[in-house]
Each structure stands twice: as structure tokens, then as C-alpha cells.
Amino acid sequence: MSYEPVIVGFLCNWCSYRAADLAGTSRIHYAPNLRVIRVMCSGRVEPQFVLKAFSEGADGVLIAGCHPGECHYVEGNLKALRRFHLLRKMAEQFGIDKDRIQLVWASASEGTVLADRVNSMTLTLKALGPLRWQSGVPAEIPVTEEVH
Amino acid sequence: MADKPKLAMYWAASCGGCEISLLGIHEKILDVANAFDPVFWPCVMDGKKKDVEALPDKGIALCLFNGAIRTAENEEMAHLMRRKSALLVAYGSCAYEGCIPGLSNFYTAKDHFNAAYLSNDSTVNTKGVVPVTETNVPEGTLTLPAFYNTVKSLGQTVDVDYFIPGCPPESAQVLAVVEAILSGAELPPKGSVIGAGTVALCEECPRKRDVKRIKRFYRPHEIIPEKDVCLLEQGLICMGPATRSGCTALCPQNNMPCIGCYGPPPNVTDQGSKMLSAIASVMETAFEGKSEEQLDQEIAEVVSTIADPAGTFYKFSLPHSLLRRARPGTAQKEKTR
Numbered sequence: 400m401s402y403e404p405v406i407v408g409f410l411c412n413w414c415s416y417r418a419a420d421l422a423g424t425s426r427i428h429y430a431p432n433l434r435v436i437r438v439m440c441s442g443r444v445e446p447q448f449v450l451k452a453f454s455e456g457a458d459g460v461l462i463a464g465c466h467p468g469e470c471h472y473v474e475g476n477l478k479a480l481r482r483f484h485l486l487r488k489m490a491e492q493f494g495i496d497k498d499r500i501q502l503v504w505a506s507a508s509e510g511t512v513l514a515d516r517v518n519s520m521t522l523t524l525k526a527l528g529p530l531r532w533q534s535g536v537p538a539e540i541p542v543t544e545e546v547h
Numbered sequence: 548m549a550d551k552p553k554l555a556m557y558w559a560a561s562c563g564g565c566e567i568s569l570l571g572i573h574e575k576i577l578d579v580a581n582a583f584d585p586v587f588w589p590c591v592m593d594g595k596k597k598d599v600e601a602l603p604d605k606g607i608a609l610c611l612f613n614g615a616i617r618t619a620e621n622e623e624m625a626h627l628m629r630r631k632s633a634l635l636v637a638y639g640s641c642a643y644e645g646c647i648p649g650l651s652n653f654y655t656a657k658d659h660f661n662a663a664y665l666s667n668d669s670t671v672n673t674k675g676v677v678p679v680t681e682t683n684v685p686e687g688t689l690t691l692p693a694f695y696n697t698v699k700s701l702g703q704t705v706d707v708d709y710f711i712p713g714c715p716p717e718s719a720q721v722l723a724v725v726e727a728i729l730s731g732a733e734l735p736p737k738g739s740v741i742g743a744g745t746v747a748l749c750e751e752c753p754r755k756r757d758v759k760r761i762k763r764f765y766r767p768h769e770i771i772p773e774k775d776v777c778l779l780e781q782g783l784i785c786m787g788p789a790t791r792s793g794c795t796a797l798c799p800q801n802n803m804p805c806i807g808c809y810g811p812p813p814n815v816t817d818q819g820s821k822m823l824s825a826i827a828s829v830m831e832t833a834f835e836g837k838s839e840e841q842l843d844q845e846i847a848e849v850v851s852t853i854a855d856p857a858g859t860f861y862k863f864s865l866p867h868s869l870l871r872r873a874r875p876g877t878a879q880k881e882k883t884r
Contacts, residue, residue: 445820445821445824446820446821446823446824446827447816447817447820447821447824447869449820450817450820450868450869450870451869453869453870454869454870454871466839467834467837467839467842468834474834477832477833477834477842478827478828480832480842480843480846481827481828481830481832481846481849481850482823482824482827484843484846484847484850485823485826485827485850485853485856486820486823488850488853488856489819489823489856489857489860491877492653492855492856492857492858492873492877493653493857493870493872493873493874493877494873494874494875494876494877495874504839532870
């Protein structure tokens with residue numbers, strides 16, 4: 400069976416979730432790999448949510464919000480952007496490729512922008528291969544045997 | 548002696564600072580000696596594993612276990628002490644959440660052996676000898692405990708009754724716990740973190756806090772911080788916002804940023820990601836007249852002044868965090884980059 404990446408998507412209520420709705424009602428075909436979680440604002444996405452998604456089996460996490468300057472809560476998306484940059488840097492130290500965490504600004508009218516990003520991210524993740532944190536990063540191997 | 552409750556203090560992967568912190572209660576240690584019969588305390592008195600094995604199960608009233616679980620021996624002793632102790636307390640940050648030994652979870656056992664026995668500049672090891680679990684010699688087979696890839700906390704290994712955070716736990720807090728146990732007062736619910744506060748460290752920090760707008764972050768040796776002003780405001784990464792209170796903010800009071808040894812505050816699972824959140828919140832950025840690319844670049848510049856986010860934010864809590872360790876091979880990749 401070919402590998403299908405799992406992308407956990409945090410979509411903001413005011414722009415990106417509506418973009419996803421629009422993508423649906425416009426019958427845009429895009430990769431079915433995104434699992435959508437609606438949040439009120441991209442600024443609500445704690446780094447903890449992202450790490451939890453990875454630790455429980457996600458291959459990638461997509462954070463989607465309103466364009467800078469258009470946030471329903473004025474600057475929630477700016478907070479998201481700052482976290483995103485720092486989180487990507489930190490994730491690399493854990494061996495999580497930075498492209499597994501992506502951010503897209505998609506307004507309510509940009510169904511295609513969201514769909515395109517899901518498509519491109521799915522391709523990127525397929526190239527990177529599965530992450531499988533629980534089984535792929537095993538916690539309990541005594542490796543003295545491997546050490547010689 | 549025989550009728551006194553029995554006390555044990557054991558160390559696994561630890562530095563010995565926890566034992567000193569218990570002695571830091573000064574003359575009150577005599578009360579402890581009066582109230583308890585210390586049966587097993589390898590740091591200060593002779594005692595053998597077989598003596599502990601000979602005790603009845605739950606025969607030790609209180610066991611203060613410090614140190615993380617690094618080797619098969621640590622794990623075996625954790626199981627033994629659990630079986631023999633009525634109350635097993637994870638004493639200090641290593642037992643509670645992995646602490647400094649836990650930082651080795653950014654590497655693998657192979658990386659460590661390589662650094663310690665093979666590639667180290669001061670090491671000459673032409674035959675490439677590294678410790679193995681079994682070695683055959685004419686007299687028979689010699690064994691060593693297995694060295695794990697991943698450091699675990701005590702709570703990830705056995706059932707633990709209480710957790711005392713701190714690296715090491717502050718003596719005043721230890722004293723409060725000891726006195727509570729000695730007084731026979733009702734103990735808090737099982738699984739509680741004891742000997743610590745219930746809010747973030749900033750609450751007990753005497754430094755003045757105002758608006759934080761950071762354009763670049765500094766490491767402690769790069770600036771001399773202003774007196775009495777919040778260290779985070781001055782660009783030092785102070786772990787206060789994501790750390791449990793209880794130490795009276797000793798480090799910030801002495802011009803050093805908090806490094807997070809009391810672990811996450813109550814109801815926080817992952818100290819590092821909370822700290823990441825806090826740091827992201829204090830960066831200075833504004834939209835005005837900027838394109839999305841300019842914004843990205845501006846933020847990337849601030850982020851680039853944070854040298855080692857994972858090691859800083861998870862200095863004490865890596866094994867206890869959501870990810871628990873890095874993917875094997877990550878460290879080498881970073882080096883060659």
C-alpha cells in the first residue's frame with residue numbers, strides 16, 4: 400500500500416475554515432490528506448497542539464489563518480507567525496524537517512490557495528516519508544548491542 | 548531502632564546534588580534521624596542491594612529517589628525501590644522529569660559512546676573498545692548494565708507517589724515536606740507535586756515587569772542586565788513564565804535568568820512549548836507597511852538570535868515532554884550543516 404501522509408490542519412474560523420468550505424462548495428479537487436480542526440484564530444494554535452499532533456502520528460501540521468492585517472482579532476495571526484518561525488527552528492533540533500510544519504494565509508475567498516497548499520504539502524510529505532513518531536522514534540531500545 | 552519507620556534515599560542517573568539538598572536542612576536532619584531509621588542510602592552509608600531485597604515489601608516507609616533512568620541498572624533499582632517502599636517520592640528534577648541527563652535524548656547511546664570512548668580528543672582508543680553488556684574472560688562472563696538510548700523519568704518507569712521538583716530541591720521546601728511527613732498530617736493526593744508553588748515563577752520574582760518588546764535575544768554572557776528590571780524584557784531568555792514557583796526566584800535575584808529547573812507549572816504538559824509560546828509573544832513585530840515577505844524576514848531575524856531553542860526550553864524536561872527525544876541521527880546532521 401502506498402504511503403498517504405496525514406496532515407493535521409488548524410484552520411481559523413474567520414478566513415481559512417471558510418476557504419476550506421469554499422473549496423468544498425466550489426468542488427475543487429484536492430488531496431484528501433488534511434484532517435481539519437477548526438480554531439477561532441491561528442493565534443489560538445499553541446505549539447503544544449503541533450507537537451501533540453506529531454507525537455500522536457501526524458506526518459505534517461498545517462496552520463492556516465487570515466492574511467497579516469486582516470485578522471479578526473487584529474493580530475492573532477502575527478502571534479501565529481512568530482510561533483511558527485520559532486517552532487520550525489526548534490522542530491529541526493528534534494529531527495522533524497521544517498517543511499512538516501507549514502503556514503498558509505488563506506482568506507475566505509481563497510479556496511484555491513488552501514487547496515493548492517494542501518496538494519503541495521502532501522507531495523512534500525510524500526517525498527519526506529512517514530514520520531511515525533511513536534514507532535519510528537522508539538523510546539525503549541537498549542542499544543549497547545548496536546554500538547560496536 | 549527497629550520500631551522506627553524506615554527511610555531510604557537512592558540515586559540513579561544523578562549528580563549527588565539532591566543528597567546535599569537534603570542535608571541542606573541543617574540541624575533538622577537530626578529530627579529526620581530521630582524519626583526514621585535510614586536503611587539504605589548509598590551516598591552516605593554502606594548498604595547492599597541484597598539488604599533491601601531482604602526487607603518485606605513496602606517495608607521502607609519513605610524512599611526519596613533521585614536521578615533519572617539511564618541504564619538497565621537504574622531501571623532495576625527503580626522497580627526494587629518501588630516494591631519495597633510504601634511511599635516512593637521522585638526527589639529532584641532528574642527523577643521528576645529527566646533534567647540534565649535527559650538532554651542526552653537529543654542523541655543516541657551510540658553518539659554518547661562515540662563521544663566518550665572513541666572520537667574524544669583526549670582519548671586514545673586504537674582498538675575501539677566500548678563497554679558491552681557481556682564480556683567473556685577466562686574466569687567467566689562479565690556483565691554491565693545496558694545503556695539505554697533514551698533517558699526516562701522515574702514516573703515513566705514505575706508508579707510514583709509524589710514528585711518534588713528542583714535541581715536540586717530548595718532546602719526550605721524540603722524542610723516543609725519533611726516536617727509535614729513527620730507531623731503525621733494528612734498527605735496530599737497521590738501523584739501531587741509537593742515542595743513547590745502552584746503558580747509561575749514570575750509571581751514570586753521581585754523584578755519589575757513592564758511591556759516586553761524584544762528585537763534580539765541575548766545569552767547570559769553577552770550583556771550585563773539592568774538591576775531590578777525583568778530579565779526577559781532585557782532580552783535574556785528567562786524561563787520564569789513557563790516554570791513552577793517554589794524557589795523564591797533565586798536565579799533572577801542574582802542576575803541570572805531562570806533555567807526552568809522546577810518544571811512546568813500545574814496543568815502544563817509540555818514546558819518547552821509553553822516557553823516557546825511565551826518567547827514568541829514578546830518578539831517585537833508590527834504589520835505597518837510591510838509585505839508578507841518583509842514580516843517573515845523580520846521575524847526570522849529575531850528568531851536567529853535564539854541559539855538553541857530546544858536545549859534552552861527543554862533543559863530540564865525533555866524526557867517528560869510530548870516528543871521525549873529527538874529522532875536518532877539528528878545531532879550529526881546539525882553538525883554537518
